[in-house]
Structure formats: C-alpha cells, structure tokens
Amino acid sequence: MKESSPTLPHILIIDDEKNYLLVLEAMLSDAGYQVTALNDPETALAFIEDSEIDIILTDMKMPKITGRDILLFVKKNFSHIPVLVMTAFGSIESAVELMKEGAFDYITKPFSNDELMVSVKNAVALSTAQRRYQLLHDNLEERYSLHHIIGKSRAMQNVMDLVSRAAPSRSTVLITGESGTGKELVARAIHFASSRKDGPFIAVNCMALNSGVLESELFGHEKGSFTGAVALRRGRFELGHGGTLFLDEIGELSLELQVKLLRVLQERKFERVGGTEEIEVDIRIVAATNLDLLKEVENGTFREDLYYRLNVVQIHLPPLRERREDIPLLVKYFIDKYSQENVSLVKTFTAAALDALTAYDWPGNIRQLENVIERCLVMASSEVVDVSDLPSELSDEEAKLKNVIDLLPVELDLAATLDLLEAALIRRALVRADFVQARAAEILGTSRSNFQHKLKKYGITGH
Numbered sequence: 001m002k003e004s005s006p007t008l009p010h011i012l013i014i015d016d017e018k019n020y021l022l023v024l025e026a027m028l029s030d031a032g033y034q035v036t037a038l039n040d041p042e043t044a045l046a047f048i049e050d051s052e053i054d055i056i057l058t059d060m061k062m063p064k065i066t067g068r069d070i071l072l073f074v075k076k077n078f079s080h081i082p083v084l085v086m087t088a089f090g091s092i093e094s095a096v097e098l099m100k101e102g103a104f105d106y107i108t109k110p111f112s113n114d115e116l117m118v119s120v121k122n123a124v125a126l127s128t129a130q131r132r133y134q135l136l137h138d139n140l141e142e143r144y145s146l147h148h149i150i151g152k153s154r155a156m157q158n159v160m161d162l163v164s165r166a167a168p169s170r171s172t173v174l175i176t177g178e179s180g181t182g183k184e185l186v187a188r189a190i191h192f193a194s195s196r197k198d199g200p201f202i203a204v205n206c207m208a209l210n211s212g213v214l215e216s217e218l219f220g221h222e223k224g225s226f227t228g229a230v231a232l233r234r235g236r237f238e239l240g241h242g243g244t245l246f247l248d249e250i251g252e253l254s255l256e257l258q259v260k261l262l263r264v265l266q267e268r269k270f271e272r273v274g275g276t277e278e279i280e281v282d283i284r285i286v287a288a289t290n291l292d293l294l295k296e297v298e299n300g301t302f303r304e305d306l307y308y309r310l311n312v313v314q315i316h317l318p319p320l321r322e323r324r325e326d327i328p329l330l331v332k333y334f335i336d337k338y339s340q341e342n343v344s345l346v347k348t349f350t351a352a353a354l355d356a357l358t359a360y361d362w363p364g365n366i367r368q369l370e371n372v373i374e375r376c377l378v379m380a381s382s383e384v385v386d387v388s389d390l391p392s393e394l395s396d397e398e399a400k401l402k403n404v405i406d407l408l409p410v411e412l413d414l415a416a417t418l419d420l421l422e423a424a425l426i427r428r429a430l431v432r433a434d435f436v437q438a439r440a441a442e443i444l445g446t447s448r449s450n451f452q453h454k455l456k457k458y459g460i461t462g463h
C-alpha cells in the first residue's frame with residue numbers, strides 16, 4: 001500500500017476476494033488515489049467510522065456482511081460518501097434496487113478498467129463537491145450564528161433572547177427597525193438556529209424590483225406566460241422549499257402581491273405566473289421592514305390580515321443611537337474584520353476617537369458605522385486613529401449639532417424640545433458613567449447638586 005497523503009482522494013475498497021483487492025489497489029494507486037484495501041467487512045465498518053474517506057468501492061456478495069449492508073450503513077451514518085457496488089451476480093433488477101437505496105453506481109464483474117475508472121472519477125468529483133458545499137455551509141452557519149449578533153446592551157440581549165426562542169418554531173417572524181440596523185443578519189441567525197439550517201436561505205428585497213418582475217421572482221412563471229418567458233422558471237418559494245424565505249422591505253409589496261403572499265401563508269400553496277397547477281411548499285417566512293406597518297394599514301396601503309399573519313413573532317432592532325454602549329464592541333469587530341481584509345497596520349482608536357464615535361447619532365446605523373471604520377483603516381496614516389482621522393460629520397462639533405437639528409421638525413415647542421434634549425443628554429451621560437452621578441455631572445460640565453436637581457426635574461432615577 002502506498003504511503004497515505006492528505007491531499008489525495010481516499011478510496012476504501014472492500015472485497016473478500018484478495019485477488020480483486022490487489023488488482024484494484026494497484027490500478028487506483030497508479031491513477032493517483034490514496035487507497036485502503038480491506039477484505040473483512042466488519043473491519044471495514046470500524047474503519048469507515050474512524051477515517052476520512054472520499055468514496056467506497058465494495059463487493060456485493062460477502063459472508064456475514066454484504067455490500068448492501070455496507071451501503072445502508074454508509075447512507076445512514078455518512079450520507080456524503082458515494083458508494084460504488086461491484087458484483088459478479090448482477091441483474092437489472094438488483095441494480096435498480098441498489099440505486100434506489102442510494103448507491104452511486106453499480107458495476108458488474110468482470111468490469112472494464114475504463115468503465116471503472118470513469119465511475120470512480122465521477123464519484124470522487126461528487127465527493128469533492130459535497131465536501132466543498134459542507135465547508136461553505138459550515139462557514140455560513142458560523143458567520144451568521146447567534147453569537148455573531150454583537151451587543152451587550154439590554155436592548156440587544158432582548159433581541160438575542162427572542163431570536164433563540166423563535167428560531168426552533170415554524171412561526172412567521174417580522175423584524176422591524178430602521179435601515180442599517182442588521183435585520184438580514186438577524187433573519188440569517190434565525191435560519192441557522194432552526195431545524196431548517198441545512199435547507200436554503202433565500203433573501204428577496206421587495207423594493208428592488210417592480211411589481212410584475214417581483215411576482216415572477218417570487219412565484220416563478222410558465223413558459224409563454226408573458227413576452228420574454230421563453231422557458232419555465234421556478235420562483236423563490238419553490239427554490240426555498242424546506243428552508244427560509246427572507247422578504248426584506250415587505251412594506252413595499254403591492255396590494256395585489258400582498259393577496260398572493262397571504263394565500264401562501266394560509267395554505268402553503270401557490271401557482272406560477274401563467275400556470276394553473278397548485279404547488280405545495282414547505283417554507284418559513286421571515287419578513288422585515290423599516291416602516292410602521294400599522295400606520296400603513298391605517299393608510300390603506302397594507303392589508304390588515306396580512307399584517308397579523310406576518311406579525312406572529314415580532315423582533316424590533318433598536319437604532320444604534322439607543323444602544324451606544326455597543327458601539328465600542330462593534331468598532332472592535334470591524335477593526336478586526338477590515339484589518340485582515342486590507343492588511344492594514346491600524347489596530348486601535350484613541351479614547352477621544354471612540355468617544356466621538358459613541359457620541360454620534362448614526363442616522364445610517366451599523367451600516368454607516370461599518371463604512372466609517374473601513375474608511376479610517378484604509379486612510380489613516382498611522383496605527384492609531386485619532387479624532388482628526390474621523391470624517392468631518394463626526395469630528396466637527398458644528399456638523400454634529402447640525403445633524404441632530406436636521407432630524408427635528410421645523411415647527412416645534414422650543415422649551416419642551418430643549419427639556420427633552422437635556423433629559424436625553426443626562427441619560428446618556430449616566431450610561432457612559434456607569435450610573436455614577438458625580439462622573440456623569442463631570443461629563444456634562446455641571447455641578448453634582450445641579451445634576452441631582454435635573455434628575456428630580458425630569459424624573460430620572462439615576463440607576
């Protein structure tokens with residue numbers, strides 16, 4: 001037997017006839033494969049459990065344990081390994097039965113060397129593709145797992161608790177929140193924490209396509225159903241069978257499409273555009289919106305019955321300005337991410353720069369923060385980013401104040417608005433000072449007695 005190599009495809013041969021073992025081992029080793037040849041099926045079963053194998057080539061008729069037994073064992077426990085079955089007692093009927101039970105191919109002894117090598121080559125190609133798919137799937141599962149939702153704030157802890165409780169169910173989930181808060185990340189976390197994680201996750205942005213195109217995208221179409229429909233096309237509902245369909249910007253659906261979506265949610269059935277055949281689908285819907293759907297219902301632009309069908313479990317993502325204590329964690333995450341991608345020397349932000357990032361209101365939320373961190377890592381001239389390296393809207397005090405003022409309505413009660421702003425600044429200072437009142441007063445540049453007076457004025461508990 002040749003010395004094993006982890007870079008070569010590993011083939012296990014099982015045959016109680018030693019002459020066949022010797023011939024096959026020599027042939028496949030010369031072809032560049034790593035080969036293990038065993039003439040005892042019981043030993044082979046233990047070897048399969050303890051080894052990394054790409055394909056199995058087994059004889060059919062062996063004492064005690066047959067090739068069919070090997071096949072069924074592998075399909076039950078190691079379904080990714082293709083199994084080729086050889087026999088000198090073959091028939092069309094037994095070949096069909098073995099293929100139904102999961103055999104990759106059926107080879108009758110005596111066999112043509114060329115025929116065998118083609119079958120082995122195809123099986124190795126399949127095994128390699130399956131391993132690559134599994135690696136990609138595992139990487140995606142890790143990337144979008146629950147612990148990649150970053151945040152220690154109470155608001156984000158509540159979000160993670162809701163995700164962990166909602167994920168195992170079949171219930172429809174509605175994710176709400178401003179643009180850039182990470183709604184798709186949460187949708188993927190729900191998928192990968194569910195029993196559907198091995199099924200597809202398919203995302204559709206309902207705002208990106210016009211109503212006619214979106215209908216075909218979701219439900220598919222029959223050949224000739226409209227100009228340009230030159231072939232049958234399966235839609236996202238069919239492609240997502242057994243998995244999760246994420247409908248982003250659900251509030252942008254036309255009323256006509258809302259009716260069709262409601263039917264799928266109620267009956268788990270739909271028809272392709274131009275078709276009459278009902279297609280059943282097993283799919284979980286996770287929807288997201290940055291709109292107030294109840295207001296859209298009141299305005300007549302969103303169906304009330306669909307709203308309640310979607311809003312079985314609601315997960316609201318807070319804007320970044322309401323979870324400022326999470327900003328340093330997110331900054332560290334993006335520093336690590338983009339330092340690796342851009343081979344950047346930048347490793348840290350100064351305390352002043354972090355303070356500026358924490359104080360900013362982030363109208364674009366996490367998406368905007370990520371953009372800023374990447375820009376700083378690329379453009380900063382040293383290993384440490386300071387306030388002067390930040391974009392002007394973050395480092396310039398007048399620009400920051402203008403951003404806040406621009407968010408306010410033109411007509412307002414000045415005194416009441418100033419009180420609201422003062423109360424908000426006091427609460428923020430308390431959070432940043434870990435609720436130490438003396439430190440919070442120092443942050444705001446006021447005396448402790450005046451700070452305590454303001455706490456009483458606005459009914460802030462201070463802890």
